[in-house]
Amino acid sequence: MAPLSWRHHTLLQALLSRGPLSERDFHALFTAISGGKNPATHQQLFSDTLMKINNELGYLQFDLRACINQYDGTVYYGVVNNISDEESKLGSKYSVPQIAFYKGLLEAIVHEAGNDGSITSIEALHVRIDNQVVIADGTQDTQSRLPSSITNFLFSQKEKTLTELIQDRWLAYTSEGKIGLGIRSFLDLRSWFRSNDIPSCEVCNEAGIKASTCSKEGCNVRIHIYCLKKKFPQRKVIPVIPVPLLLMLTLASLFANLSAHLGFESLSPVCY
Template sequence: MSASDINRLFLQAIISRHYMSDELAKVLCKKAIEAVSMIRSAVVYNPAFFDTLVVQVNESLEPLGLEFRTIMNEEDGKRVWALVNNKGDEISQMATQYSSQEIAFFKQLVDQIMLAPNESFSITSLAALREVNHLPVKSNMTKSQAEVVLGSFVTRGWLLKSASGRYSLSARTIMELQPYLKSTYEEETLECTSCMEIVTKGVACYRPNCKVRFHLHCYSRYRTPKCPTCSTEWTRDRLNKVGEDATLDDRPPRRKQSAHQSSEGEEEPEEEDESPPPVKKEGRKSKRKARSSQDTDEEDEAEAMDPKPSRRRG
């Protein structure tokens, strides 16, 4: 058996897919072994061989600045794999699928998701579409076109869309853009106390200033009823939420000052709310007062314009 043949077949399979589940990755490994076995004798698949194959494949990918990396999905706690770029601006790897304008739109979405208040790490559909107006480059993208691009981001696994219509980062984006997220959003990036991976959905210690955060699947394996850092007594009901469930209000995400500044160095003003102000309903009495005051004003104005002195009634 030639180990290089198995490596080559497995490498071709992951390059054609880029992102896959743990089950599919192991199926592809088995298929590579079976294909080589048809020509010459091959080893029987086992988990240890899969781990060895991943190491060998990554050695082949290292000169290209690529890596076959794994992470646990925050949604269901299942392991996923992806072929990721280790060099340069990681978002640039989307250029094979999207235009520069669409990549700029995606970066704006990531920016607003990472800067969302209350550690909610999610934005509404309306807020996502508004980002078309904040693109750093001149854009002719319409709201209708933005909706199509958003759907493409979800379909290809770059973003998640919840049942309530909020957008958040997917496991693929977190894994492939991990260096970019940690360097660009150093203060906003949260790490799981258990697995040390980025957290955008999970639970947090409710004690102020405590930095402990857990993925839900990591917390399910944590058996100690105390915070590992501040030793506060824990109950599941009292833990704070991280992710969409942490959304307490509709305040818009803040913007990094360096992202949107004028030529004088001043930050651009936030987009004003175009909705009309609430109309206060007036009762009959208030309407009568308004009418009587209006009549009085009109009489005063008429007297001021009339050169003849007004007659007083006896």
């Protein structure tokens, strides 16, 4: 297999240095390095390029993939870690209590927020972390056996960590000003969503974090807003004139023509 070219390295380096890129920006970059070939009109070339990059990344348990920001429907591309645990995905930047805090926020957003997929800032800062730590014997143990870094994790430290998670795009503010998942969470946690039985969208089969639900009691169907629009596109409605009104307009036209033919100034239908 031929080694990656400078074009492949440019795409990969952009994603690694800048983080996830919107489809618009990623396509623009691809067009610039491929001599003006837009992915929309050169789909096979675009697919082959990504496949070649992924063949190389696979040896390192990484993957270049696309996903959708469920809060606004924007498509993003990014490089993700295929190892399933959150500690590996968050890397060495975050401490044990910070990772525990993120896990608590994640569970609150996907399990407790219903189909809205977001919580308030106050709810976020009151998320518990003591139940997120599994000690050596594999159990979530009592307060007395927890490390001091967990039990002494201050409110101010939660505020600082929340800000960092938003800056690093693991979390994000929604349009309503609440806390939701960031694009890096959507990219990296696909396997986590599935293993934790997060209800999936009936259309795309991806986790329905932010989705519409069926109003029928007992129905658990979820569909993303953007999937709903694709499945049921709005149709142009042709205005229908009520039959009585249509009949009166027709009669009025007939009488007007008859009046002109007979030479009368005005001849209108009489309504009783």
